[in-house]
Amino acid sequence: MITFLQQLINGISQGSAYALIALGYTMVYGVLRLINFAHSDVYMFGAFMGYYIANNRTFQARMGTSLFSAMVVMLLAMVLSAGLGIIIERFAYRPGRTKTRFTLAFWLGVLGAAFGDLLGHSFAAVVGGALAGIAVGVVGELAGFRPVQQDTRLGLLIIAIGVSLFLENGGQLVFGADPKLFPEILPSKSLNIGPLNLDSPKLIVLGVSIVLMILLNVVVNYTKTGKAMRAVSFNVDAAKLMGINTDRIIAATFAMGSALAAAGGILVSLLYPKIEPLMGVNPGLKAFVAAVLGGIGNIPGAMVGGLVLGMAEVMAVWLGSSTYRDAIAFVVLILILLFKPEGIMGKGLVEKV
Amino acid sequence: MRKAIFWIAAVLILAGLQTQLVGWIGAYYYKIVILAGINIILAVSLNLINGITGQFSIGHAGFYAIGAYTSASLVHYGESAIRGTVAFLPRFGQDTVLLLLGILVAAIAAGLAGVAVGIPSLRLRGDYLAIVTLGFGEIIRVLILNIDAIGGARGFSDIPPLSNFFFFWVFLFVLMTVGTIHNLVNSSYGRAFISIRDDEIAAEAMGVDTTRFKVLSFVISSMFAGIGGSLFGHYTAYLNPNSFTFVTSFYLIIMIVVGGLGSIGGSILGAILVTVILEAFRSLSEFRLVGFSILLVLVMIYRPQGLMGSRGMFKFKRRAAVAK
Amino acid sequence: MGLLDIKDCTKKFGGLVAVRNLNMSLAPGTLYGLIGPNGAGKTTVFNLITGVYTPDQGSIELDGKAIHRKKPSSIARLGMSRTFQNIRLFKSMTVLENVKLARHMKRKQSLFDAVMRTRALKDEERQIEHDATELLKIFHLDARASELASNLPYGAQRRLEIARALATDPKVLLLDEPAAGMNPQESIELMGLIRSVRDRFQLTVLLVEHNMKVVMGICERIQVIDYGETIALGSPKEIQDDPRVIEAYLGGA
Numbered sequence: 004m005i006t007f008l009q010q011l012i013n014g015i016s017q018g019s020a021y022a023l024i025a026l027g028y029t030m031v032y033g034v035l036r037l038i039n040f041a042h043s044d045v046y047m048f049g050a051f052m053g054y055y056i057a058n059n060r061t062f063q064a065r066m067g068t069s070l071f072s073a074m075v076v077m078l079l080a081m082v083l084s085a086g087l088g089i090i091i092e093r094f095a096y097r098p099g100r101t102k103t104r105f106t107l108a109f110w111l112g113v114l115g116a117a118f119g120d121l122l123g124h125s126f127a128a129v130v131g132g133a134l135a136g137i138a139v140g141v142v143g144e145l146a147g148f149r150p151v152q153q154d155t156r157l158g159l160l161i162i163a164i165g166v167s168l169f170l171e172n173g174g175q176l177v178f179g180a181d182p183k184l185f186p187e188i189l190p191s192k193s194l195n196i197g198p199l200n201l202d203s204p205k206l207i208v209l210g211v212s213i214v215l216m217i218l219l220n221v222v223v224n225y226t227k228t229g230k231a232m233r234a235v236s237f238n239v240d241a242a243k244l245m246g247i248n249t250d251r252i253i254a255a256t257f258a259m260g261s262a263l264a265a266a267g268g269i270l271v272s273l274l275y276p277k278i279e280p281l282m283g284v285n286p287g288l289k290a291f292v293a294a295v296l297g298g299i300g301n302i303p304g305a306m307v308g309g310l311v312l313g314m315a316e317v318m319a320v321w322l323g324s325s326t327y328r329d330a331i332a333f334v335v336l337i338l339i340l341l342f343k344p345e346g347i348m349g350k351g352l353v354e355k356v
Numbered sequence: 357m358r359k360a361i362f363w364i365a366a367v368l369i370l371a372g373l374q375t376q377l378v379g380w381i382g383a384y385y386y387k388i389v390i391l392a393g394i395n396i397i398l399a400v401s402l403n404l405i406n407g408i409t410g411q412f413s414i415g416h417a418g419f420y421a422i423g424a425y426t427s428a429s430l431v432h433y434g435e436s437a438i439r440g441t442v443a444f445l446p447r448f449g450q451d452t453v454l455l456l457l458g459i460l461v462a463a464i465a466a467g468l469a470g471v472a473v474g475i476p477s478l479r480l481r482g483d484y485l486a487i488v489t490l491g492f493g494e495i496i497r498v499l500i501l502n503i504d505a506i507g508g509a510r511g512f513s514d515i516p517p518l519s520n521f522f523f524f525w526v527f528l529f530v531l532m533t534v535g536t537i538h539n540l541v542n543s544s545y546g547r548a549f550i551s552i553r554d555d556e557i558a559a560e561a562m563g564v565d566t567t568r569f570k571v572l573s574f575v576i577s578s579m580f581a582g583i584g585g586s587l588f589g590h591y592t593a594y595l596n597p598n599s600f601t602f603v604t605s606f607y608l609i610i611m612i613v614v615g616g617l618g619s620i621g622g623s624i625l626g627a628i629l630v631t632v633i634l635e636a637f638r639s640l641s642e643f644r645l646v647g648f649s650i651l652l653v654l655v656m657i658y659r660p661q662g663l664m665g666s667r668g669m670f671k672f673k674r675r676a677a678v679a680k
Numbered sequence: 681m682g683l684l685d686i687k688d689c690t691k692k693f694g695g696l697v698a699v700r701n702l703n704m705s706l707a708p709g710t711l712y713g714l715i716g717p718n719g720a721g722k723t724t725v726f727n728l729i730t731g732v733y734t735p736d737q738g739s740i741e742l743d744g745k746a747i748h749r750k751k752p753s754s755i756a757r758l759g760m761s762r763t764f765q766n767i768r769l770f771k772s773m774t775v776l777e778n779v780k781l782a783r784h785m786k787r788k789q790s791l792f793d794a795v796m797r798t799r800a801l802k803d804e805e806r807q808i809e810h811d812a813t814e815l816l817k818i819f820h821l822d823a824r825a826s827e828l829a830s831n832l833p834y835g836a837q838r839r840l841e842i843a844r845a846l847a848t849d850p851k852v853l854l855l856d857e858p859a860a861g862m863n864p865q866e867s868i869e870l871m872g873l874i875r876s877v878r879d880r881f882q883l884t885v886l887l888v889e890h891n892m893k894v895v896m897g898i899c900e901r902i903q904v905i906d907y908g909e910t911i912a913l914g915s916p917k918e919i920q921d922d923p924r925v926i927e928a929y930l931g932g933a
Contacts, residue, residue, distance in 0.1 A: 038483045098657050106657060114650050121643050150657045157412055160483055161613060162656045164414070168606060169649035176642045291487070329498075333491050340484055341476055359797070536795050543794035543801060544787040544808070551770050551781050558768035561730060563756035563785035563848055572791075618772070 010321045011314070016205045016274070018313020019212035023267035024290035025297070025305040026219060027260030033236035033300040034256050036156060040163040041091055042264055043287020044170035045084050047280060049265025050185065050272045051178055052080040057186045070207075073188045077211070077269045081262040088261025089254050095166045099153025101250055107148055108140030113169075115139075117176065174280030182279035185272035208270045215266055216306055219259065223302060232256055236300060289316075289332040296339055298349020307347060366531055374524040386523065390591060392631040393526040394584050397533045399611040399627040400620055401580035404537055406609075407617035408546070409573040410553025411478065412486040415493030416581055416608050418473075419466040421600035422496060423582025424589035425506050426465040427458035428515045431590070435516060455518040455525065459586045466582025467575050469496075474574035478567060493605055500597045511596035515589055522591045529587065533580050538620055540576070549573050553618075603645070607634070610652050616662030625663055681744065683708040683884050684729070684760075684852050689738030689748075691724055691908075698724040699908040702738070706852065706884050711874070713899030714888045715919075717929055721908040722888045723765060726856055729886075730762050731755045742852065757785055759851035763841040763858060765888075769829040775840055776825040779812040782847035812847060818880075819843040819873075835866050839873070846877065852884045853877075859891040867891055871898050896920065904928065 024046055031039045056062055057076045066072035098106045112133045119132020153159055189204055223229035231252045234242040243249050271286065272278055293312040297304025312335065319331050339346065378386045398420060405413045431438075431454050442453050477488045506512045519525060540546050548569050551559035560566050589595050607630060615626025630648075637644045655662065682705035691699040699721045706712050714722050727733045729740055731752040740748040747755045761782075770778050787808075793801040816822040819839045824832065829840060838858055845853060855874070859867045875898055878885050889895050895902065896916040904912040904919060906928040912919055919925055 038487065095653060095657075107654070110650055110654055114647065117643055117646050121640060148658060151660060153656075153660070156482055157410075158656055158660050160412065160486060161609065162653050164606065164609070165649045165652035165656065167649075168603075168645060169653065172642050172645035172649065176646060180642070288491075295484075330495075333495060336491060337476070337488065340480055340488060344480065344484065539795050539797050543805065544784055544789055545791065545794050547773075547777060547781045548784055550773060554770040554772050555768045557732070557752075558764065558770065559781075560752035561756060561762050561764075561768075562782045562844065563753050564781070565751075565753045 010317050014314035014317035016208045017317055018310035019209055020267050020271045021290045021293045021313050022306045022309025023212055023263045025294040025309045027264045028291050028294040029299055029305040030256050030260045034253050037159045040167040041170055043283035044167055045087055045261045046264040046268040047283035048087055049080045049084040050268035050278045052083045053269040054185050057188045068188055076188055077266055080269055081265045084265030085258040085262040088257040091166055092254050092257040095162050098150035106150055107143045108137045111136035111140035171280055178280055182277045185276040185278050189273055204273045228255055292332045292336045296346055298346030301349045304346055304348035370524045370527050374521050377523055388635050390522055390526050392628050393530050394588050395627040395631050396530050396624050397584040398581055398608055399623040400533050400537055401577040402608050403612045403623040404573050404577040407612055409549040411570055412482050413489040414486050414605050415489035417600045417604040418493035418496035419469055419578035419581035420585040422469050423462035423466045423585025424595050427462040427586035428512055428589040428595055429506055430461050431458045431516055451518040459583055462582040462586035463579040467579040470575040470578030474571040478570040497597050497600055511594060513594050515593045517593050518590055526587050529583055614655055614662050616664035619664040622662055622664030682706045683743055685741045687739045689735040691728055691733055691735050697908055708884050710884055711878055711898055711900045712886045713895045713902040715895055716905040720906045756848055761845040761848045761850035762854035763845050763856055765856040767837050767841055771830040773829055774826050775821055775829050776812055778829050778844050779815055779847045780808050782844045783808045815843050815847055834861055855887045857889055859889055859894045867894050874898055
């Protein structure tokens, strides 16, 4: 019984990590009908941001190790990741639906920076390459290279895959492919509640996740932005007609989802300190399954889906097969898609003939 | 009659090239030519599902892997038995029989996998289908990793080399693949595939059994992927699950997108281009992928119809003023 | 028993009852009209007949055979074809190819024939091309046979959709708001076209339409539905004089 409760707690804390990531998938799908493959890499980015901030000497000197400083690390990482999310939306997904400028400049600038690093291995080379790329991009745009309207979801999906791979390999390039150890920024205490042995990181993960999810609920259901988000997820055109700046709302959605993913990244790194640029692939896939399980596009569904999947995994490991832990997610995905594709809480989307 | 002439000529030309090619371009470029050929088979077959039938499959590496490993297993484990039955043939003949048998088995195995994956998945909407095919590709890879009989993580070596004429075999099958798919497209079947891509509901209303045809295109496509895998395995005489990851599927997607979804010529071009570029940048492994992913994003943003245009898949619509 | 029979069909979407205990019987050879105010359920009826939706209750029979559980392609095979409210042509195909596709069910070519490009395939392809071109001639579209279907002007696209539907050799032709977006001149031409097509191909035609001039002009029998239920059934004259119909359209006093 005790171990069962123990496993329950494990499952919930694992599940809340999945839920945090799943929320990002579901929110973006809600407003854009896009499976943002790149989301899992924002999770990774968040963890790495946390790593660099926490390891920063100045930061360590000023903040020390405490619950508060850990929260600051997480908050900063969330802000930076929100920024990344906004950038991704702006330069990868938005060109296909709204007139934008400097898209080519951005991507060529990044390519140039990577190239510069390749050739020169110095900061100057990177900057030089970036500037060269931006210049070519601006010229190209002036010459008439304009983004094409992305009518199909297929196109957006391919772009999303491209961005995801870009982030993963870019991460390997910038952060180095070798795994790093996330610093211990939390005082590690063991709590004994009755017969249960809980260590504080797990409780923190649980606690913070709950707080974040409550916050998200408040934002989505009680603020104007949240209302606008819901409007956009129902009908983009109608939302536009109601005076909602849909591009800004979509950007905000990405920002929120990315921040949550980053939080997830930090929280998971507290429990499992090994981080590396491909760390997002597996949890990302599972979180996506969780989002589908709960009903893609459905925010409470993502939370429920995450918890259910987390529990299912922990139970499966406990009951026998740890080798097949990763397979659980796939099996769940296939079963859900075959039998109830709209998920536990979702509503089916009917196509009008 | 014309067909017979074409194929006899093709065989002769390929055989002739085979004898001279290494001498002309050297072993290194010879290898690239062969890899390009295998990639053409894979890309053109993937284009049948994605470009022509409009279904989004991103797990092609899975079928590729199944073909490679089944063929290699058959030849590795069944070699003596099979050689026994054709002992009357000279060594060269026996080798050819083994190779062709391997290719056949690969095609069948991959085709069956295509049925198994296709039937449940093809009811799903585009993005979901993509996820499931991705998952399938990964499941195959994980399975291979865990089966020791075919090498697992160490890889499958001891695959008997059955030929020194891989240029001939690979490009013979390239011709067969391209010919098959080209002929299919110009038939009732091809029109059915394209109609599914353009408008599934209208296609059903006009009598096209869309589920059946989606599965059909999936199966044909996976069979050719299996053939490619078989050729790959016997050519390199070594197989490792790392050759069949999602990144492999991703490269194939790049080939058909850059070449132009829906265009067979485009897929050929894309396959050659990507193979060459991958080789050229081989030493810069991380940059390679960074560069390729940015390339894919840019192609999709600026010219989604790729090099050779893709009739209808992504219409080249200059942005009408979508006011900000 | 008509050629097409809807018997006591009900279809719900969640809490909304789109169609309630609907009955319809199409006698062979008639030009039948289905009208009703917006949201009355007309397109739902269409989709039920063509197999896009399955009724929650009731049955639908074509020539005596139950079709309400069949999928659209099987129903097409049994002799029913349709056009769509929002024109669904195959945009990447030419005008001719759109019609050739519709000959799909008549094919005898096997996969082997297609891949090997046998004599049988070439003969059949020639036949299909011929049949499709003949059909285009009737609709005055043969001059544009190799143009992309999406490049056609609106009226021509509508004609093409009808031509394509006819290429399936149907017994019953369903037209979903064929006059939508047409000016008066085009509507008159359409009326003539539908009538001549019905006569020439010996079809039974079911028409959903908002344009009353077209409906009253060519339909021999009209069924009026509102809120998913039949409120009137009869000849054009009878329908025009029916107070319930007038109230349904004008909202009552």
